[in-house]
Amino acid sequence: MARPLRIEYEGAVYHVTARGSERGKIFFSKRDYDKFKEYLAEAREKHGFILHSYVLMTNHYHMIMETPEKNLSRIMHHINSSYTAYTNIKRKRSGHLFQGRYKAIVVDKDNYLLELSRYLHLNPVRANMTKRPEEYPYSSYNAMISDTVETLVTTDTIHGLMTNNRKLARERYRIFVESALGQELESPAGKVYGGIILGSEGFIKEVLNRLEDDRLTSEEISNRKALRATIGKEEIVNSLCD
Secondary structure, eight states: OOBOOOOOOTTEEEEEEEEBGGGOOSOOSHHHHHHHHHHHHHHHHHHOOEEEEEEEOSSEEEEEEEESSSOHHHHHHHHHHHHHHHHHHHHTOOSOSBSSSOEEEEEOHHHHHHHHHHHHHTHHHHTTSOSSGGGOSSBSHHHHHSSOOOTTBOOHHHHHTTOSOHHHHHHHHHHHHHTTTTSOOOOGGGGOBTTTEESOHHHHHHHHTTOOTTTTSOTTBTTHHHHHHHSOHHHHHHHHHO
């Protein structure tokens, strides 16, 4: 069975998601949400990633993270394996907690980070779990719009896309998110190229040109034909010259 291509490089930004096996729950109590965040903190301390936004739903989660180092797979292994072990022990169960591998989409943060963050924070509203995003306790939204201390999240990048004034940035971000309440927002997933890249054409080519050797020739890679077609002759020559 073909699997999505994993792209890792220094400074990459990802939209990471993982779902419960057979769409089952992964969080059963407040303690579970807190424990997952503890593993996030451990992984950040060990591997040094930057968490821009997150939302933890009952049977899945979304995170937008940046990796100063080329180490996404190690980060996600730490988080998911630690939380699975905790859940299996606590619930006296065994086997997989998550449905297959986590999904990681490389994101063009200059053009899509703001839109994607809003989409994540409105997830509980779309799921009818709450009427307003600030009422949902298991997301980074309150850290984005108030002076609530959330040490897990780094808000500077998203706020900087609004204004350099931190207080004003919080208000503008709140207005930006609330402007979409009651609307049918288009999912950013519909703009993802080849199942793994969200960005402009130039960004897509830049990311694919980072790939090593013949990774796009393997039949085990899904969407490989579309991904290979993106790199034109000029880009291949330039990449080889570099």
